[in-house]
Amino acid sequence: MAAGGGEGQAAEPEAAVEPEVAAMEEPRSFKDLGVTDVLCEACDQLGWKMPTKIQIEAIPVALQGRDVIGLAETGSGKTGAFALPILQALLETPQRLFALVLTPTRELAFQISEQFEALGSSIGVHSATPGRLVDHLENTKGFNLRALKFLVMDEADRILNMDFETEVDKILKVIPRDRKTLLFSATMTKKVQKLQRAALKNPVKCAVSSKYQTVEKLQQYYIFIPSKFKDSYLVYILNELAGNSFMIFCSTCNNTQRTALLLRNLGFTAIPLHGQMSQNKRLGSLNKFKAKARSILLATDVASRGLDIPHVDVVINFDIPTHSKDYIHRVGRTARAGRSGKSITFVTQYDVELFQRIEHLIGKKLPAFPMQEEEVMMLTERVAEAQRIARMELREQGEKKRSRNDNDDDTEEAIGVRNKVAGGKKKKRKAF
Incomplete structure (x- = not known):
């Protein structure tokens, strides 16, 4: 697959795909x-209870053994659209x-792994x-994908926007050509079209949404504020809407961590989720929020798409998204399932x-x-403290992290020295 293009670029003419499957008017079982x-x-x-639109369109086609391009927004039931045909083929x-x-x-x-195991629990399915x-393909002895029957690329537009083209290329080269490929994406970008041409054979296109829209039950607002008072306005809103669960989106990992510390110092049950946290901590944050042990989840766009968090009452775009389409994905975390x-x-x-x-x-x-500016200004002194x-705590966390990294380097160096010494001793023993 050749790299190139981006979200804002016009798409090239598509490779041949069969006409879109017509959406069925009545839901079916x-x-x-x-x-x-x-x-x-x-x-x-x-x-x-009943299949979603993308499932109605994609499942019958996939069960026929055809390659599928599924265009649908986050929260549309895409996992079921590819998991059910795969599990059925595995049964056979x-x-x-x-x-x-x-x-x-x-x-x-x-999350996808959990859904596969839940759907396949009665037939003994395991997932990992x-x-x-690519690291496993290159470094894990005996690991290969030569017997693979299905390849799924979920959130394909986002995979490619995160610059994983090289990794995808390597994977495509080591999996069988005789396979079924299911590609799901919110948007048909230029990169996704190139991937389609490289990876799919005579696919059927299943599209359930061609324009960007937000759901009717979502009440959307903005507040226009001076940049230096953002924190005070955030605290005001959290107080005004107390009792709700919140997802607050920040643009950087550092600002996510800083804002979480700020809110904790003010007595809010806030927890961060961003890419610089360890995997265990990220899953821990997500699970605490899902279990309602924390009422505020502060996140980067790592949490804006795909994750199923059913009880979010309010989404706050603390930092406005740079890409307009990310706004759709962020606010789609609330007003779900009716x-x-x-x-x-x-x-x-x-x-x-x-x-x-x-x-x-x-x-x-x-x-x-609706805001009461005077009440916001009354918060500024407490927020400033x-x-x-929060700045002090953030600095301390950074110093601890650097110290751990330095210790890790020292440990690696010490291990290297010990190995050399041990090697030398072994040679001497052999000499005698």
Whole structure:
């Protein structure tokens, strides 16, 4: 697959794909789609009463053994759309390594793994999330993908926007050509089209949404504020909407960590989730928030797509997203499965153009969130003290991390010296 292009670029003419499958007007059961009884029972146990639009379109095609391009937004039921056909094929021809699913983040990989195991619990399915696959292909003795039957690329546009083209190329070169490929993406970018041409054979396109939109039960607001008072406005909103669960999106790992420390110092049950945390800590944060042990999750865009967090009441864009489409994914964390929700986007004097792009993309003008400016200003002194403590804590965390890294380097050097000494001793013993 050749790299090139980006989100904002016009797409090249598509490789030949069959016409889009027409969406069925009436919802149907999974059994009507051709899903076998044992998997229908598993769907029922998971609370999947009726298939979603993308499942209605993609499952019958995949069960026929065709390659699929599925275009659907986050939260549309894509995992079921590829997991059910794979599990059904596995029932028919059992083997050890059957399907590979590529995702842009580890959290999404764990979530997909959980759904595969839940759907396949009665048939003894096991799944694993081995981290960076290319490392295993190159360094794990005896590991190969030569018997693979299915390749799934979920959130393909995001995989490619995160510059994993080289890794995807390497994987495509070592998996069988005689396989089924299911590619799912929120958008058909230029890069996704190139990947489609490189990886899929005569695919059927299943699209359930061609324009960017937010759900009707989502109440969307903005607040226009001076940049230096962002923290005070955030605290005001959290107080005003107390009793709700919040996801707060920040643009950087550092700001996510800083804001989490700030809120903790003010008595809020806040927890961070970002790419510089260890995998165990990231999963721990996610699980605490899911279990409602914490009411505020501060996150970078690592959590904006795919993750199933069912009870988010309010999404706050503390830092406005640089890419307008990320706004759709962020606010899509709330008002899910027919529930209502709120989103509030902070717009500073530096963000006006980005905000106008978002309004243009979603095709509506957002109302201002009602604020009492005087009450916000009354918070500034307490917030300033919490900011000072948070900066100190952030600095201490950085020093501890650097110290651990230095100790790790020293340990590696010491191990190297010991190995050399041990090697020398062994040679002397051999000499005698």
